[in-house]
Amino acid sequence: MSKVCVINVVGLTQKLVEHAPRIASVGKAHGWQSPYPAVTCTSQATMLTGLSPREHGIVGNGWYFRDTGEIRFWQQSNRLMAGEKLYEGVPTAKMFWWFNQGAPVTWFATPKPYYGSDGSKAFGILDKTECDLTTELGEFPFFSFWGPKAGLPSSDWIARASALVMRRKRPELTMVYLPHLDYDFQRLPIHDPERVREVDRCAGMVIDAAEDIGATPIVVSEYGLVPVSRPVEINRALRRAxxxxxxxxxxxxxxxxxxxxxxxxxxxxxxxxxxxxxxxxxxxxxxxxxxxxxxxxxxxxxxxxxxxxxxxxxxxxxxxxxxxxxxxxxxxxxxxxxxxxxxxxxxxxxxxxxxxxxxxxxxxxxxxxxxxxxxxxxxxxxxxxxxKGSHGLRPSDSEGAVIVGPDAPTDMRDFKAYVRRLLASSKVGPTGRQP
Known part of the structure; x- marks a missing residue:
């Protein structure tokens, strides 16, 4: 069985790949069709199951739970997704992809704060990699993962952690989440190529590790961000009515x-x-x-x-x-x-x-x-x-989600079958070295 490494570079588009030489070295980049909405949880669920939202049930990053009257976003349970998952039966390292908790994977790491009885919160991660990541790399920079200080340190840490796990555990399938482009591309209307070069260096660390273990690297994104200038206040309109x-x-x-x-x-x-x-x-x-x-x-x-x-x-x-x-x-x-x-x-x-x-x-x-x-x-x-930036629709191929890899599909629903074929192939890794 061959090895595969999937690197999810959030917000990457076909147009931006020209500023990412390490990513471009993986193969030809082309747009691929995301589901509606083109958001993190729905897109990842589609990639992982090969199903549409009507089938896997992840209709957004959050939704209304009618039985409890609650609106809940960013749930981590793998059981929320219907259908067989890409990594079932495959020794997998799942690094910061969503739906990590309860996932049938061998190794994983994911954000997970601690909550005190007085409402206090302490930041931390769930580390099930057997690599003691915070001892090796220092504490995960939680404030750079989301919030006003969100930026490069979180993607850099995830890349270094993923490379470490790959070299020590040599998983057949590795899935790495690099969110860096998501931040300034929502803050600013101009997509600064320097942000792309920064995340390309993070992806390069993972690609190097993939080559070391003989894994075929594939780069994907869930959506492309577009400039926005008009906020729409649906709930205020419904309230006024x-x-x-x-x-x-x-x-x-x-x-x-x-x-x-x-x-x-x-x-x-x-x-x-x-x-x-x-x-x-x-x-x-x-x-x-x-x-x-x-x-x-x-x-x-x-x-x-x-x-x-x-x-x-x-x-x-x-x-x-x-x-x-x-x-x-x-x-x-x-x-x-x-x-x-x-x-x-x-x-x-x-x-x-x-x-x-x-x-x-x-x-x-x-x-x-x-x-x-x-x-x-x-x-x-x-x-x-x-x-100044948002996503969720299906823009043009050059501005929407992208996939970079050998003979890659044009629809996210075909991704699961695509990776399974690569895993089952007799090919060696991109360097020609046997794992």
Missing amino acids: GLLEVRDGPFGETLMTMDSKAFAVVDHQLAHIYINDVRCTAEVRRIVEDLPGVASVVEPGELQLDHARSGELIALANDDAWFVYYYWLDDRRAPDFATSVDIHRKPGYDPCELFMTSPLRAAARLLQKKLGMRYRMDVIPLDPSLV
Whole structure:
């Protein structure tokens, strides 16, 4: 059996590969079709199962759980995906890809903070690689993985950790996640080639390790980011129409999903619209369709999203627009989590977490933490106009998801079968060395 290494360079496009010589050395780059929405969890689930969202059930980075009334994002359980996974029966090292917890892999590492009973949080990772990664490499730079300080150190650490695991464990399949391009490409409208060169150096470390163990490297991305300038506030429009309910309280307003006639769970450029009162469906469609920045409102089946987890309607943004989760009408009544990096409590994706209101304020909050005082890291601005890049749709081949590898497929649903063929082939690694 041959060895394969899949490097997921988030945000890489065919147009950007020209600035990445190590990645380009792997093979010919071409665009491939992502599912709707073209977001991390849905795209990865499609690659891992070979199924569409209507079949594997990962309809976004998060969705509404109708039985509990909760909106939950960024769940890590491998059991949320239906279907046989790519790595089943293959000795695999899964490095920071999503759906790691409970995955039938031999080795893995993934972010996993510790939560105290008083609401405190300590950062850490789950390291099941048998390589003692934090001893070897130092603590994982959690603040560079997401939030206002997100940047190169996290991708560099993941690359070095992956190379270490590959050389020590020699897995048949290695899956590496490098998120670096996701950050500035959402913060800034211009895609700086230097960011590409930086992540190319990270990918190069992994490619070197793949060559050392005789593995064929493949580079993929889940989506390409496009410039945006128009935030679309679906939930505020539904609230003004009397369709969305909130509960006010000491920590701001809370979205009441079960009491609302309709609300939206937004995810970059696609939004699931959940309708509890079907008599309002036509009204909801009209309200959303009339919002500037909305390209269309469709039935889930039109996008292969007709799954029990999906909304009754799906909204798609214009190319230059994206959806904001905000449901309050007065920023003074925003929930306390709105100004924090709080990815699991927010009822929608919030790219404003990549920005900071004040470094001085953040320093003061960290001082409070060190002194053992109660504090809240309320440093995230409530200004969606700051966001300059998004994804979720299917742009042109040169600006959308890309795959780099020998005889690679043109559709993400074919990726599982493609990698299985490479694993079953008699080819040796790209250097010609036997593993």
